[in-house]
Amino acid sequence: MLEIEVKARIDSIPAVEARILELGGVFRKEVIEVDVYYNHPSRDFAETDEAIRLRKVEGMVFLTYKGPKIDGLTKTREEFTLKVDSWDNSASILRALGFTEVMAVTKRRRYLRLDSFEIMLDYLEGLGSFIEVETGGEYEPDVLFDFLRELGVEGSETRSYLELVLEKQLNMKKS
Amino acid sequence: MLEIEVKARIDSIPAVEARILELGGVFRKEVIEVDVYYNHPSRDFAETDEAIRLRKVEGMVFLTYKGPKIDGLTKTREEFTLKVDSWDNSASILRALGFTEVMAVTKRRRYLRLDSFEIMLDYLEGLGSFIEVETGGEYEPDVLFDFLRELGVEGSETRSYLELVLEKQLNMKKS
Numbered sequence: 001m002l003e004i005e006v007k008a009r010i011d012s013i014p015a016v017e018a019r020i021l022e023l024g025g026v027f028r029k030e031v032i033e034v035d036v037y038y039n040h041p042s043r044d045f046a047e048t049d050e051a052i053r054l055r056k057v058e059g060m061v062f063l064t065y066k067g068p069k070i071d072g073l074t075k076t077r078e079e080f081t082l083k084v085d086s087w088d089n090s091a092s093i094l095r096a097l098g099f100t101e102v103m104a105v106t107k108r109r110r111y112l113r114l115d116s117f118e119i120m121l122d123y124l125e126g127l128g129s130f131i132e133v134e135t136g137g138e139y140e141p142d143v144l145f146d147f148l149r150e151l152g153v154e155g156s157e158t159r160s161y162l163e164l165v166l167e168k169q170l171n172m173k174k175s
Numbered sequence: 176m177l178e179i180e181v182k183a184r185i186d187s188i189p190a191v192e193a194r195i196l197e198l199g200g201v202f203r204k205e206v207i208e209v210d211v212y213y214n215h216p217s218r219d220f221a222e223t224d225e226a227i228r229l230r231k232v233e234g235m236v237f238l239t240y241k242g243p244k245i246d247g248l249t250k251t252r253e254e255f256t257l258k259v260d261s262w263d264n265s266a267s268i269l270r271a272l273g274f275t276e277v278m279a280v281t282k283r284r285r286y287l288r289l290d291s292f293e294i295m296l297d298y299l300e301g302l303g304s305f306i307e308v309e310t311g312g313e314y315e316p317d318v319l320f321d322f323l324r325e326l327g328v329e330g331s332e333t334r335s336y337l338e339l340v341l342e343k344q345l346n347m348k349k350s
Contacts, residue, residue, distance in 0.1 A: 040216075041216065065272065080264045080267040083259065084238075084260075097215065
């Protein structure tokens with residue numbers, strides 16, 4: 001499954017959300033997502049730009065593989081997601097296979113919908129606020145960037161939250 | 176989770192099943208299990224005596240990791256099982272992570288229960304008939320072997336069906 005997805009840093013979630021609602025968007029739900037990222041036993045995912053993620057959200061657990069980003073502009077990747085019945089057994093299987101825990105990332109995520117756009121407004125402690133917009137593979141990335149501009153959002157963040165957290169830790173060690 | 180488990184080859188499933196019912200056992204169900212085994216991207220599971228298995232049974236899909244056998248007598252291993260919501264996505268994730276399909280094994284399995292024993296009578300095309308008996312970790316393996324003798328079953332098969340199928344293919348190539 002291919003998703004077209006863009007992400008950008010924002011100053012204020014309430015301000016961007018108000019603009020989306022003005023444009024006819026609908027608030028769907030707010031959730032807390034706890035993600036744990038793993039590295040591969042014999043490949044360095046930081047180099048191959050892949051990820052294995054275990055996610056807990058709304059009492060459910062999902063295991064997701066993300067392939068390398070396909071272009072340099074958007075966050076478009078190949079993704080496969082499994083709904084699984086146990087966080088602990090997932091973690092045990094990954095550990096037994098030699099996958100190692102890299103990082104846990106927790107975020108508050110607000111879901112909105114506007115036409116064919118799935119919009120997520122994310123807040124991560126220590127990292128700030130972000131907007132992500134997703135749509136089906138039939139759209140050009142330009143459509144998403146035009147939409148971001150309509151919201152008053154400039155710029156694009158192609159790094160994953162995992163990468164942003166790791167870079168922040170690295171910078172804290174340097175200074 | 177540790178399970179004590181023994182397996183032995185039998186001549187006739189109906190004869191063994193009749194003896195189990197005589198002893199007060201109860202027939203529970205018959206299922207068809209389709210298993211696909213994978214090898215690890217950087218370890219040879221044939222050498223480490225581990226396994227990753229994707230199983231389809233009664234419309235459900237399970238992903239199981241099996242650790243090395245803990246003793247030489249029984250099939251006791253560490254096992255972790257996940258119920259997952261998609262065979263195709265499971266296979267796609269395993270493939271993307273570099274796991275390779277080794278073998279598909281299909282069997283007809285009849286489940287019976289007698290006291291604390293879970294009994295499986297398996298028929299595999301080209302391989303023959305087997306009995307497997309499982310019980311919780313609080314029992315000594317001897318209890319299981321005593322039970323097999325009570326059923327008129329001698330001997331023990333510690334090789335997995337995967338190993339038996341692979342050895343049979345090897346022997347066919349040799350002859």
